[in-house]
Amino acid sequence: MAFLFISRKNVHAKYYKKVIKKLSIDCQLHVMGLPKLSAIKYLKEAFNVNFESVVKSQLKRKRARNTIWNNTAVTIVYSFGLVLFERLRYAKYLALLNDVKPECIVIWNGNKLPNATVAMAAKALGVKQFYYENGLLPGTSSLDPKGINFNASLSRDPSFYLNFDPHNALEFSEPEIIPRADHKKRCAFDCTNIPERYIFAPFQVPHDTQIASFSPWIDSMEMFYDEVIKAVKSLDDPSLKVVFKEHPSWHKHYSHLYDKDSIAVFANGNKTCDLIKCAEAVVTINSTVGLEALLLNKCVLTLGQACYNIDGLVKHADNTEQLSQNICDVTDGWKPDLVLRNKFFSYIEHVYCIPGIWKHTEDKHIEAVEARFTGRDEFSKYQSINKNTQ
Numbered sequence: 001m002a003f004l005f006i007s008r009k010n011v012h013a014k015y016y017k018k019v020i021k022k023l024s025i026d027c028q029l030h031v032m033g034l035p036k037l038s039a040i041k042y043l044k045e046a047f048n049v050n051f052e053s054v055v056k057s058q059l060k061r062k063r064a065r066n067t068i069w070n071n072t073a074v075t076i077v078y079s080f081g082l083v084l085f086e087r088l089r090y091a092k093y094l095a096l097l098n099d100v101k102p103e104c105i106v107i108w109n110g111n112k113l114p115n116a117t118v119a120m121a122a123k124a125l126g127v128k129q130f131y132y133e134n135g136l137l138p139g140t141s142s143l144d145p146k147g148i149n150f151n152a153s154l155s156r157d158p159s160f161y162l163n164f165d166p167h168n169a170l171e172f173s174e175p176e177i178i179p180r181a182d183h184k185k186r187c188a189f190d191c192t193n194i195p196e197r198y199i200f201a202p203f204q205v206p207h208d209t210q211i212a213s214f215s216p217w218i219d220s221m222e223m224f225y226d227e228v229i230k231a232v233k234s235l236d237d238p239s240l241k242v243v244f245k246e247h248p249s250w251h252k253h254y255s256h257l258y259d260k261d262s263i264a265v266f267a268n269g270n271k272t273c274d275l276i277k278c279a280e281a282v283v284t285i286n287s288t289v290g291l292e293a294l295l296l297n298k299c300v301l302t303l304g305q306a307c308y309n310i311d312g313l314v315k316h317a318d319n320t321e322q323l324s325q326n327i328c329d330v331t332d333g334w335k336p337d338l339v340l341r342n343k344f345f346s347y348i349e350h351v352y353c354i355p356g357i358w359k360h361t362e363d364k365h366i367e368a369v370e371a372r373f374t375g376r377d378e379f380s381k382y383q384s385i386n387k388n389t390q
Contacts (some may be wrong), residue, residue: 003130003373004027004102006093009033012108012132015358022366025373030096032114036205038099039091045124046091051083054116054339055211063193066207086117104128104373109148129321130373132358136291136307137345138175140353141365143372150214150286153383154352157245158312161343164351164382172346175352177273177292185251188270195241198265199327200279202272202289203227204258205250210286214305215363217318218285221254224307226318227303229261231323240331243267243275283323290314294341312337313344351378 002025007013009031020027047156057307059079062069070074097105105213106121107115110131111156111310122129146153155161203221204211211218218224225244242387246254258266267275272289273296282293293300299325302312305383309316316321354372356365371377 001128003028003106004100004108005029005098007031007108009113011359014260015361018161018361019366021370022361023370023373027369028100028102030100035074035088036092036095038118039095041086042091042094042098043087045094046087049087049090049120049124051086051117053077056130056385057111057116058113060212060219061207064211082319086113089114089117090121093118093314094125097122097127102127104130106130106132108132109209111148111213134358135346135353136288137353138178138310139357140349140355141358141370142178142352143354148338149210149309150309152307152352153379154307154348156310158310158337158340161310162349164343164347167350172342172349174295174345176296179271179273180248182248183251185250186246187253192265192267192276192277193271194243194265194267194270197239198241198243198279199224199228199232199281199283200243200245200275200293202245202275202287203247203248203254203281204285204287210304215285215303216305218303222257222284225254225257225260225264227320227323229264231320231327232263233322234324234359235328235331237331240280241265243279245270245275278357281327284329294336295345297338297341299334299336301326308344310340310344312340347382351382 005016005020005027007016007029012027013031016029056164059069073176074207092219105118105127105230106141107118107129109115110119110129113360122208128145131142131144131148132208142148142152144152167312187354201223201224202209206221209342218227232331244257245266246268257264273292274294276289276293276298279298281299281300281301282290282304283291285304286302289301290306294308294313301311301312302316302321307315308314315326317326354368356362356364368377374377
């Protein structure tokens, strides 16, 4: 078999079924379920695997939802049980992949359980992977052989994009930024009057992959708040404020931060695109709001591992001092390289992204998926160049 799609019984499995019916290549869907008896002979291998990073990211997600996960006894018991269960899962997928012998597996995200363990088993056997995710641009999907988010097959070398010159001389067509719908449990907020000069710092979903896997020094939205406030205050510029906005997809509210500092304003009822447009810069850990800000030609400062951490495109900080310097540079007139910005987005739109939202399974989407799998698209042609610039 060429491609084995693996999923829990969920919306992704339904999507995979539709895709497989329309693809002309050899594909099969495996829906996760009961243990596999033949996994017994792989238990020894499974008990030699290190699951430390899996436990760490899983606990980070749990702690974002409930403070009970800060209890040492709870985390010890949970971690022990989690590692035992994932070892059994690992053995199961060693058995399955050895039986089926696919050329490649196809999974969603790959950084969250249970797919993280499946990906580990595939890598141990030398089985290639493709990772699905929502697209980096509105109306697109991601389908990457390397990973998603910071692990994506995107060069961080600016020269790769500056040298990008497609045969068709494709221009980047700026998409309309689609606002995210509010979580059904979120309170309604009125629009807030925003300061004349401000840095916009949008919150992210605290248990999302971007935070759990790709945020080495910012552990929570509270820490994000504190670090941005500290950096702005260090500039000693009373006219410069910070505007925060809670993520619309997160149901909890950070009311304990609303009045914590006089230079901070929460604008939960304002449109994100409006807050971006009027800001002097956007500070984000690694959110897609950073990409939206670049689309609107704004300065972007990142604190985490972002797939768009490219010199000349954004400024990145690994600590408060670097963030302070980056904000200072922005207020002194630093701007992203417009040519680099346009070339980067042209590559993202015309080479990297799969056209169409994955749920819709339009014909152009299916054709692009098959071309990606079979190595017949522009993305595959640029991969060898990309590898040389990493």
